[in-house]
Amino acid sequence: MPPALIHTFPRLVGDIGGTNARFALITAPGGQPEAIRTLPCADFDGPAAAMEHYLAGTTTPRPRWCAFGIANPVDGDTIRMTNHDWAFSVRELRATLRLDHLEVVNDFTALALALPVLRPEDLMKVGGGSAAGGRAIGLLGAGTGLGISGLVPCGGDYVPLEGEGGHVTLAASNPQEAELIAWLAARYPHVSAERVLSGPGLVALYQAHAALAGRLPEPYDPADVTRLALAGSDALCVVTLASFCAFLGTVAADLALTLGARGGIYIGGGIVPRLGEAFARSPFRQRFEDKGRFSRYLSEIPTYVIQAAYPGLIGSARVLERRAADSTTPP
Known part of the structure; x- marks a missing residue:
């Protein structure tokens, strides 16, 4: 990991479905999800409120990089969930959470990225x-x-x-x-x-x-x-x-x-x-x-x-790993 990217840890990762939202932290390169929590989507008016609630219960420095999968098409800035009433702007969410980098992908796209690193067990x-x-x-x-x-x-x-x-x-x-x-x-x-x-x-x-x-x-x-x-x-x-x-x-x-x-x-x-x-x-x-x-x-x-208990979180972590690798590849 180049020194310039060490500052991207801890990273916030998530897996948002129509019923529950799961969040975790990745605290080091190649690390596994830590401080995992599952929150009912119905308890919050959007992902920003759910993430702020999650972060309020952690003791690490505030994450500046974040990725999450969501059970919905991701096409453009505005997301309106098919199986829940959350609607939000990706751009505004990044600003609200004070993030340097935010990746939002379809939840099964994130899960697919986890497949190559799953263990036989x-x-x-x-x-x-x-x-x-x-x-x-x-x-x-x-x-x-x-x-x-x-x-x-x-x-x-x-x-x-x-x-x-x-x-x-x-x-x-x-x-x-x-x-x-x-x-x-x-x-x-x-x-x-x-x-x-x-x-x-x-x-x-x-x-x-x-x-x-x-x-x-x-x-x-x-x-x-x-x-x-x-x-x-x-x-x-x-x-x-x-x-x-x-x-x-x-x-x-x-x-x-x-x-x-x-x-x-x-x-x-x-x-x-x-x-x-x-x-x-x-x-x-x-x-x-x-x-x-x-x-x-x-x-x-x-x-x-x-x-695996939380494969969607592993996939979201890999989204950020791939982004970091792309940012360090010479042109």
């Missing part, structure tokens, strides 16, 4: 296949919404993708899924992948299953559906979670085929990592490989569930 492999070096990598994850990204090889490094693949149109793979999508289509203007593969989507999928079974749905939230499904104590929740995992397999396979992701598919977000071994036993991997003539192609692609 940070991952749970589901199914077979082996990662091919120097090939594209796919990433998706369900939480408050559905994030999708990936890494594309570029020289000796990777370029992260920044898109909104969670809003692609959801496809059915069998007659029952077609009926579920038809029920949802009668109630929503667009049945995207996120409409099903998210926390709110899990509830919508449960309601669709209840309607097709001729039953009145219970007033469950996403945690209820997951808990009762894993316990096996509510049959509708069991089939809902199975459908959720199967739909995720379809979307993951489509991503793998689109990117040529022979480097593997990684699954993050707030839902799947909490399922543990139940996800490995789910229909996910079978559906992932169920692509007719390309089933063998997909069977050779490994799929991993990210189990």
Whole structure:
């Protein structure tokens, strides 16, 4: 680290979703996130208030460099969150926080940057296949919404993708899924992948299953559906979670085929990592490989569930590492 960049520590990093905002400090080159805190977004009127609250509880010098991922498209200065009511100017946020440098990226773009530095113990492999070096990598994850990204090889490094693949149109793979999508289509203007593969989507999928079974749905939230499904104590929740995992397999396979992701598919977000071994036993991997003539192609692609505690913060730290490296590269 050139002496001129030592002053950029400590660095503030964040991972802002539709429900929670996580913050941490990086206090030295190559350091891991420290002083990690999770704050409910609903408790603050914007990221500036949340960050000031976080910084008030730290004892280090005030950070001058900051990067965070946010669950939203990042295109220009103004950001209005899709799954929350925060709206802000990046330029004004930098001035308010008195930062020398601020990077704001899509949360799954940041998460994608964390993938190359995750340890084997940070991952749970589901199914077979082996990662091919120097090939594209796919990433998706369900939480408050559905994030999708990936890494594309570029020289000796990777370029992260920044898109909104969670809003692609959801496809059915069998007659029952077609009926579920038809029920949802009668109630929503667009049945995207996120409409099903998210926390709110899990509830919508449960309601669709209840309607097709001729039953009145219970007033469950996403945690209820997951808990009762894993316990096996509510049959509708069991089939809902199975459908959720199967739909995720379809979307993951489509991503793998689109990117040529022979480097593997990684699954993050707030839902799947909490399922543990139940996800490995789910229909996910079978559906992932169920692509007719390309089933063998997909069977050779490994799929991993990210189990690291705060991978989004690691990714945000890497955003700043790359920026620092760029600033020290001779022209």
